[in-house]
Amino acid sequence: MKFLKIDMASATVSSTEVPQDYVGLGGRGLTSLMINSEVPAKCDPLGPENKLIIAPGYLSGTALVNSSRLSIGAKSPLTGGIKESNVGGTVAADLAHLGITAIIVEGQASAGTCFLLKIDANGNGELLDGAAYKGMRTYELVKKLKEAHGEKNSITCIGPAGEFLLTAASIQTTDADGRPCRAAGRGGLGAVMGSKGLKAVIVAKGGKAAAPLSDADTFKESAKIYAKAVRDDAGTPALSELGSAVLVAPINAVGAFPTRNARQGQFEDVEKITGETMAEIIKKRGGKNEHMGCAQCVIRCSNEYVDADGNYVTSSLEYETIWSMGGMLGNSDLDSIARLDFLCDDIGLDTISTGVAIAVAMDAGYKAFGDARAAIEMVEEVAKGTEFGKIIGNGPGAVGAHFNHERVPVIKNQSMAAYDPRAIQGMAVTYATTPMGGDHTAGWVVAENLEEFGGTLDRFSAEGQVEASRKSQIHMAAVDTIGMCDFAQSGFGAGLSNVCKMIAAKSGKPFSEEDWTALGTRILKAERQFNRNAGFTNKDDRLPRMFYEEPLPPHNKVVVISDEEMDKTFDF
């Protein structure tokens, strides 16, 4: 197993054995520990001292289901702190199959130059001139790169937004069908990639050099148990048929669906954009539900959305995008939401940050809520590189500053996601305290907060929320280290010990449940340390005033987690 080091200034690639300190790590564990150790916390995120680290999970490349998750780490130009951005598709499995533990992109190409990184079937890397691809949108880019390099590659790339160094720029990667529709969206890492002069990474599929497993038989047995737990889970069929959009109706029902820049918690037209409605439309028009977007997936939560004539619009239309371009904008037109999803993938923008940026513009009176055409025009302006397009592409914080508008739902300058913290207090803790900024997957405590049937916490009370968020954040840091898909966490239903067995069976070293918690804790400590060194204090672990002062209809609550309690989240 090896590291590929890419020196952009000299345009050279070298390969080293994985240093002892990083053996046994992958994904977010690897990227966060490396960024904390090797990147000066006060550096310019768009300068030569930042590093872009691309790492498959520790269990990526094995036969374990749903294990093709990639972590991309760097100092974020959006938050000014550490960032791990996570994405599926096939590239994590592809890299692991080539025996590559991480790609470390360092330095900066000379001004005006643009490169492609090609990794061939032997796992050797080479920088190629990318001038011909400068400025290309991702769908066109992928088409051209396939013509030049063949079909049997995954492509991980930036669009114009990353080349313009915009802080809501994503890194896109190809799904199982070869479309650049999977996004490492959060944190502006597309801008970091752009600042280094790297346009795309082409990775050969079908490698046979995955790390050997220390105990292949034990691994196989545990992997089977894990896969069965995912397949048998009551949630899997719903995810399969309706996608992550299955969340629209229930989150709206509990009044936690931020609507019109989080002025309300319920959208009166939600029925037009639920997962149920989307699935029916897709079925009727001949699109695809139960689509496999990522390697080795047994859930198939992806979809292919088509227009009224049956033509492809986008894949996969997710809960977060239906929220950010739908409810958050007061927009109930699913066709325009799908179009906005495609535009963001094509231009290389985070759909969450971009939707919220548009929401702030609408809230400031720039355009009316519900004006889908205006939303589409704003996103197209980003690609055109206009002054206002750059503001939108820099996210909601930039839009708020431009209009001098107070209601900007960002934490550490990264926008909130599709759960209002006033209606689910546990999410207030996660948004405020995760080192990642406004991030929902970092510590998703939504289910535990629905007391009515099943959850143990009162979602309007502070009680138990800090503990729940802390536990979830620690757990997720470890999940992100092994490269497991969030939706396949149902596999943990067969026991954490079963997962620990797989880690031990690969590494050849003992790995207990205590080690799992210690791993997550270690990662969070490193991330917190980086942020402190970058200048963050506990004042940055707070939500914007609107969440403490504006009661959210229909339940009319505010965030009730005190500053003191927030500060107890990382009491380790």
Added chain:
Amino acid sequence: MKVKVRLYGTLGKKFPDHDPLNGFEVEIPQDATVGDLLERLDIAKSKIGIVSVQGRLAKAGKTLKQGDFIRIFRPIFGG
């Protein structure tokens, strides 16, 4: 008395007359509770996430009225 029920996610699949977008009508005794309705529909407890009556979340003990609109959601997980 008759109430209208809409089952979300894949909960409605086992009922042939359940319209995925509009739900169906269910006949239940006067003064039946949400819990009674769930038993009547024979939906396993583990499959139920939340229930709302007339748009507000409801617990099992809530008494239903003629014409109530009940939505039943499955447990949720995700991102």
